[in-house]
Amino acid sequence: MSPLLEIQGLFKRFGEVVAVGGIDLAVEEGEFLSLLGPSGCGKTTVLRCIAGFEAPDEGRLVMAGRDLARLPPERRDVGMVFQSYALFPNMTVAGNIAFPLMLRGVEREVRRRRVEELLALVRLPGYGQRRIHELSGGQKQRVALARALAKEPRLLLLDEPLSALDAKIREELRVEIRRIQKELGLTAVYVTHDQEEALAISDRVVVMNEGRIEQVGTPTEIYRRPKSLFVAAFVGTMNFFRGPVRGGALLWRDQRLQHRDLAGLPDGREMVLCLRPEEMRLVAGGGGGNGVNRLSGRAGPTTFLGAIARLRVFVGEEEWVDVDLPAAGVPPLEMGRTVVIEFSAEAGVVLPAEAEVPGGRGAAALAPAG
Amino acid sequence: MRGIGWAEWVLLAPFVLFVVGFELYPILVMVGRSFFDQSGAPTLAYYLQILENPVYRTAIRNSLLFATAGAAVGALGGTFVGYLAPRLPRRLHQFLLSLYALPLTLSGLVVAFAFIVLLGRNGVLNLIARELFDLPRNVYFDIYSWYGIVLVYAFFQIPLMTLTMAAVFENLDRSLIEAARNLGARPWQVWRHVIIPVLAPGFLAGLSIQFAGLLGAFGTVLALVGGAKNLLAIQIYYHTSESTYNLPQAAALSVVLIGLIASVLFLLNRLERWARQAGGG
Amino acid sequence: MRRVTSLQMVLLVLLVAFIVVPLLMPVIFSFSVYWQDILPEGFTLQWYERFLSKPATSRSLTVSLIVASSAVALNLVIAVPAGYAMARMRGRARRFLVAVARILPLVLPPVVVGTALLLAFSGPPLAISGTIWMVIIAHTLLGFPFMIRNTLASFDTLDVNTLSEAAQSLGANLWQRLRYVILPNVAPGVLAGALLVFAISIGEFEVTSMVAGFEAQTLPLQLFQQIRNDMRIASAISAFLVYVSLVCFLGMTWLSAYLRERRG
Ligand SMILES: Nc1ncnc2c1ncn2[C@@H]1O[C@H](COP(=O)(O)OP(=O)(O)OP(=O)(O)O)[C@@H](O)[C@H]1O
Ligand SMILES: [Mg+2]
Numbered sequence A: 001m002s003p004l005l006e007i008q009g010l011f012k013r014f015g016e017v018v019a020v021g022g023i024d025l026a027v028e029e030g031e032f033l034s035l036l037g038p039s040g041c042g043k044t045t046v047l048r049c050i051a052g053f054e055a056p057d058e059g060r061l062v063m064a065g066r067d068l069a070r071l072p073p074e075r076r077d078v079g080m081v082f083q084s085y086a087l088f089p090n091m092t093v094a095g096n097i098a099f100p101l102m103l104r105g106v107e108r109e110v111r112r113r114r115v116e117e118l119l120a121l122v123r124l125p126g127y128g129q130r131r132i133h134e135l136s137g138g139q140k141q142r143v144a145l146a147r148a149l150a151k152e153p154r155l156l157l158l159d160e161p162l163s164a165l166d167a168k169i170r171e172e173l174r175v176e177i178r179r180i181q182k183e184l185g186l187t188a189v190y191v192t193h194d195q196e197e198a199l200a201i202s203d204r205v206v207v208m209n210e211g212r213i214e215q216v217g218t219p220t221e222i223y224r225r226p227k228s229l230f231v232a233a234f235v236g237t238m239n240f241f242r243g244p245v246r247g248g249a250l251l252w253r254d255q256r257l258q259h260r261d262l263a264g265l266p267d268g269r270e271m272v273l274c275l276r277p278e279e280m281r282l283v284a285g286g287g288g289g290n291g292v293n294r295l296s297g298r299a300g301p302t303t304f305l306g307a308i309a310r311l312r313v314f315v316g317e318e319e320w321v322d323v324d325l326p327a328a329g330v331p332p333l334e335m336g337r338t339v340v341i342e343f344s345a346e347a348g349v350v351l352p353a354e355a356e357v358p359g360g361r362g363a364a365a366l367a368p369a370g
Numbered sequence B: 001m002r003g004i005g006w007a008e009w010v011l012l013a014p015f016v017l018f019v020v021g022f023e024l025y026p027i028l029v030m031v032g033r034s035f036f037d038q039s040g041a042p043t044l045a046y047y048l049q050i051l052e053n054p055v056y057r058t059a060i061r062n063s064l065l066f067a068t069a070g071a072a073v074g075a076l077g078g079t080f081v082g083y084l085a086p087r088l089p090r091r092l093h094q095f096l097l098s099l100y101a102l103p104l105t106l107s108g109l110v111v112a113f114a115f116i117v118l119l120g121r122n123g124v125l126n127l128i129a130r131e132l133f134d135l136p137r138n139v140y141f142d143i144y145s146w147y148g149i150v151l152v153y154a155f156f157q158i159p160l161m162t163l164t165m166a167a168v169f170e171n172l173d174r175s176l177i178e179a180a181r182n183l184g185a186r187p188w189q190v191w192r193h194v195i196i197p198v199l200a201p202g203f204l205a206g207l208s209i210q211f212a213g214l215l216g217a218f219g220t221v222l223a224l225v226g227g228a229k230n231l232l233a234i235q236i237y238y239h240t241s242e243s244t245y246n247l248p249q250a251a252a253l254s255v256v257l258i259g260l261i262a263s264v265l266f267l268l269n270r271l272e273r274w275a276r277q278a279g280g281g
Numbered sequence C: 001m002r003r004v005t006s007l008q009m010v011l012l013v014l015l016v017a018f019i020v021v022p023l024l025m026p027v028i029f030s031f032s033v034y035w036q037d038i039l040p041e042g043f044t045l046q047w048y049e050r051f052l053s054k055p056a057t058s059r060s061l062t063v064s065l066i067v068a069s070s071a072v073a074l075n076l077v078i079a080v081p082a083g084y085a086m087a088r089m090r091g092r093a094r095r096f097l098v099a100v101a102r103i104l105p106l107v108l109p110p111v112v113v114g115t116a117l118l119l120a121f122s123g124p125p126l127a128i129s130g131t132i133w134m135v136i137i138a139h140t141l142l143g144f145p146f147m148i149r150n151t152l153a154s155f156d157t158l159d160v161n162t163l164s165e166a167a168q169s170l171g172a173n174l175w176q177r178l179r180y181v182i183l184p185n186v187a188p189g190v191l192a193g194a195l196l197v198f199a200i201s202i203g204e205f206e207v208t209s210m211v212a213g214f215e216a217q218t219l220p221l222q223l224f225q226q227i228r229n230d231m232r233i234a235s236a237i238s239a240f241l242v243y244v245s246l247v248c249f250l251g252m253t254w255l256s257a258y259l260r261e262r263r264g
Helices: A043-051 A093-103 A108-121 A137-150 A167-184 A195-201 A219-224 A229-234 B006-033 B045-052 B054-087 B090-104 B108-119 B124-133 B146-171 B174-182 B187-215 B219-225 B232-240 B247-280 C006-031 C046-053 C055-088 C091-107 C110-120 C132-156 C160-169 C174-203 C206-211 C219-229 C231-263
Strands: A005-014 A017-027 A032-036 A058-063 A078-081 A155-159 A187-192 A204-209 A212-217 A239-246 A249-252 A255-258 A270-275 A281-283 A293-304 A308-314 A320-326 A338-343 A349-352
Touching (some): A017 A043, A017 A058, A017 A212, A032 A043, A078 A137, A078 C160, A108 A137, A137 A167, A195 A219, A204 A229, A212 A219, A212 A229, A229 A349, A255 A293, B006 C055, B006 C091, B006 C110, B054 B146, B054 B232, B090 C006, B108 B146, B108 B219, B108 C006, B108 C219, B108 C231, B187 B247, B219 C219, B232 B247, C006 C046, C046 C055, C055 C091, C055 C132, C055 C160, C055 C174, C055 C219, C055 C231, C110 C132, C110 C206, C206 C219
Parallel strands (some): A155 A187
Antiparallel strands (some): A005 A058, A281 A338, A293 A308
């Protein structure tokens, strides 16, 4: 089956700024695809090109076999949900939802029924006569969603629809969005800069950086097998060990760190070993664990995260490693105590050290040793 | 979609055409006419007239004095009311501002009428004062004097300034003051470094509007005293009317008036920048 | 809330009285049979009757209404689209246009505008000085800083670009976006601007007195004469002008309250 939407070589600049620098992407029918990336990386621009609000400088957009280039936004078969809701303040909730139907000349009675269905779908039954300013942020976004769905678009575009809401509502609503998408078998492209949200909601995630795609994959792939240091650093918490390869191991400070993917790499090549906090363990009392790699350091502060506690271990003056501990039953470690952490040769991924990691998330250890 | 596309130009077209055709074009014609005499020969005579003729020089001086006095009264009164308004109960505050918006559209003639009734030679207030203090008939507040005219104009100027200053005071962020106090600033330092820099731009903008308005004002003056008070705007007006018809001279005087207003606006603008920087420094 | 001292309160009351009392003068005068002493005497409507029955003044009322309505209509055509365009623009172009709309009326006082119009339109290519057309154009000119300001303000409280795009993504073409989304949302603000333009036009004296001929005698021009000739008719005209201002302001206050309520 061919994809619903194909983006080929999309390129868009604003004056000097290259917002989107050549993107190829296929959105499959019925999938939930997220565009994830830091602020200014071009996510919104991609979405606006699909919706027709920006004209690409180069490249093609093909939807259901049809080139979109000459189609004005109002004739494209897409629905859009905006971060700022963009509800019409002069209309009631029902008026907003019925708007696209009214434009198409749908009969009043049919419209009314459809509005009721949609309100039920977004779990706001009976809210039809409310004015927009009488709604909370979460409710507004539900109405906006219902409105975007009213014309039954083949493709739903959402631009950070939840980022103006507080954490609790945000989580609640993202589950709802996912439910509705599944229920209606919709195809959705969802823009967010919140990696947790992207991983939680999507079938596939597209990680973008500076107008380009860094990696496309399922949430698990993105989290477990990042293909670039950028993705590794941007998604979740990651510890980085950078150093040259020496005899099939990574030379980090005066330690040889083992990883199965290092075997066979030529000596002297700069590599980075990336490890999630949950891929490392604290060795109790310095006694024997089974990990091949061991590091010792001083215990830093512990952050309580609910099910787990995250311990920061200082392995040098200003270099640290974050390690997850089960929160239950572990007494907080004294700061400054010497601790030993270990991890296996299968844990984490090894990436070439070609690029700097933007933001340097938790990763002072990334600096080359010495 | 941003910037000026063809749609914006189409929408702006009537506005641009109108401003160019009925505002800029006439002004250009006027400036042009001030440099040519009745026979069409180029001349600077009209400007030399303004320099040499004491009547015009007095008119310019009077206009500047009148505008300064009027703006001072307006600034004082308006700042005072603007300062108090946000402290009043909400409804009273809103009522006050609505009331003060009224003079904005009121005809200057109506105001002249009102003050003649109130403070004319036999005006109500003068009669009351005469009764109360047993004053002789020749002692009264003269609404036709310069003081009187400034007082009448205060009816416009105070509300105008109030509207500006009320908004400024309302936007004066209390937390800014509290933060400054918390950081150890004494009250005078708070005024010097926090309050004045915040107020200054609005105040000076308000003052600019006052000056510009007063330098060109003549309707109410005309209704009160006819041509008896020598103001630049009155001179221009009389040169465009039948008896002392001299349009090129009116044009030259108009150019001078524009120059005067522009200079005052420029100076106040400079002052505003300076005040802003002084606050930051 | 900080306290207001009693001295401040007294001053404030005086300053309020300074606006209210003069506003009452023409009204009281217009209903009084006789007002030569401290207190007015009698109640009458005859000054209004005279104002409306005297050909010169009653005609000037008609002229004023025509001029004001035309100035409002022209402003709707000129300033509303301009306000919309400016609201959609950003950066330097917008700042320039807003500055033009704001500063031009400041540096060009009525007396200068009057002189310029007189000079430019007394002969070819367009000899309309002295006609009602000239007066209408002058009033439109004087009104539009206010119209533009109101229009811009109501566009500014609205995210025009996003709302337009939302409507567009729902299938609305340009006309439908204007008709159903943009105009209904700015209508109250525009209406407030229209009231302001109307009130200003009805009371305008300065420029009118310079450019109007005999056929374009507006109400304020008659008032100017009557202040010298007959204070009683003058009082009726003045009072009428106060009423117009009042009605316009009540309308504007109501509109802004309505807007505040709708925005929540
Ligand atoms: N209309 C525009 N005019 C000029 N530059 C623009 C415009 N829109 C976007 N840009 C620039 O293009 C780049 C990409 O912008 P875009 O809005 O697509 O980023 P984004 O990934 O959506 O960021 P955010 O997470 O902050 O919303 C940015 O550098 C931005 O400044
Ligand atoms: Mg964005």
